[in-house]
Amino acid sequence: MSETPHWVPVPNKGLITVSVMLATIMQALDTTIANVALPRVQGTLSATQDEMGWVLTSYIVAAAITIPLTGWLASEFGRRKVFLVSIVLFTIASVLCGLATTLPQIVFFRLLQGIGGAALVPLSQAVLFDINPPKEFGRAMSIWGIGVTLGPILGPALGGWLTENYSWRWVFFINLPVGVLAYFGLLATMPESRNAKSSRFDFFGFTTLSIGIGCVQTLLDRGQTLDWFASPEIMAEAVIGGVAFYLFVVHMFSSAQPFLNPALFKDRNFVASNVFILMIGVVLFATLALLPPMLQNLLRYPVVLTGLVTMPRGIGTLVGMVLVGKLIKRFDPRAVMSFGLLCTAYSLWEMTHFSLGMGSGLVIVSGIIQGAGVGLVYVPLSMVAFTTLPSRLRNEGTSFFNLLRNVGSSVGISVVTFLLTQNTQRLHATLGEHITPYNIVSNPALGHIDVGSTTGLLTLNGLVTRQSAMIGYIDDFKLMMVLTIVTIPFLFMIRNVKPAAGSAPVVAE
Helix, strand or coil: CCCCCCCCCCCCHHHHHHHHHHHHHHHHHCCCCCHHHHHHHHHHHCCCHHHHHHHHHHHHHHHHHHHHHHHHHHHHHCHHHHHHHHHHHHHHHHHHHHHCCCHHHHHHHHHHHHHHHCCHHHHHHHHHHHHCCHHHHHHHHHHHHHHHHHHHHHHHHHHHHHHHHCCCCHHHHCHHHHHHHHHHHHHHHCCCCCCCCCCCCCHHHHHHHHHHHHHHHHHHHHCCCCCHHHCHHHHHHHHHHHHHHHHHHHHHHHCCCCCCCHHHHHCHHHHHHHHHHHHHHHHHHHHHHHHHHHHHHHCCCCHHHHHHHHCHHHHHHHHHHHHHHHHHHHCCHHHHHHHHHHHHHHHHHHHCCCCCCCCCHHHHHHHHHHHHHHHHHHHHHHHHHHHCCCHHHHHHHHHHHHHHHHHHHHHHHHHHHHHHHHHHHHHHHHHHHCCCHHHHHHCCCCCCCCCCCHHHHHHHHHHHHHHHHHHHHHHHHHHHHHHHHHHHHHHHHCCCCCCCCCCCCCCCC
């Protein structure tokens, strides 16, 4: 392995840092800013709620598939070129999302946005390492960490304000000035960085894995609409996805230079950590996808208020990440992660007490607790995952770690959206069975409804639909709470050992 080159001072370090952080914040902001606008987008594009899940999952899946390419592209073409092209693609795709007039258009443009945004966060971290001497790495990563968490904090409130005062399209248009500033700032100041010898990339492994992930995601998104395995399309996606995953696994164990080194899965800490990050992806993004539609459609929250009450979740995450640095110095990382998972489970239990008549306090408090829990888990989890991995496996390990986080997010969104639709329909039928003219008259809340008129029947149906949808949301929160609790025993798989030779603690983002 080549020695680390001696650090040479870089001119315009301040401007490079500002430009890099603009790109990072832009990408991080987009993970949450669009969520509060989804109900408005749904109305404009005449889409169903389960179809709107594609707007979120297309971005996540595209980013998940593209992340592993980032390191090879930077080595082959230079980090500066890849960074600049990524900013351009992300910015143009954002504008196209704002101009979209149909659901297929916005899904396709979100996919392009995910491809462009995938490289921004890992490359921004690498650039900050390059332009700072080793003694300033801590300060550089603190600045970087603030940028990564600032996006999710500001996203809901900014998205709500733009949607309410202008249009949901400005949620995407806002990236244009930020992208332009970041592009020209880096174009003028960022030095080129390229490895002396480019590495071989396993395109067969990458292609089979991408096809497998794409087929599974499409199956989950379209299964409900097409009646699952009664549909030839779903059967074809299941078969193609299964064959692709089979070829990927066989190739991984038989190729001299596979996309993923099988040695990764000999590390018990790495395997257990990946189970955790998969579940964190499910809980983190699935909850973010459920809350805004629930608040706006059922509780009649204005879009600005929706953003304000969901913003404290990001503040909780920031507080958790600040505290965890001190906690892991005094306590076993497994104990810190256990506490974080318990906080997350408790917040989800609190969310099972949501009701149509609740105030915003319960949403805010549960969001802060859940955000803090995720923050307490994520940092020690990243350290545990890579502390025992030799440095030669770290690039592949971080790619797979981020891949599972994104896959967990996309699968989680698809599953909870499907369950919400199914449970709402089932509960609507169940509640409707118990409504008769007699209990309508005797119920003070329903006695004013004239069931003999069309308006009265529509009003009654609307009440039943809202109640069944609320119970459907609660069932989803219960499921995520159970999944969070079920992952806690996997902590016993993790060993608290010293770093392996040639490795050092790494926080993967």
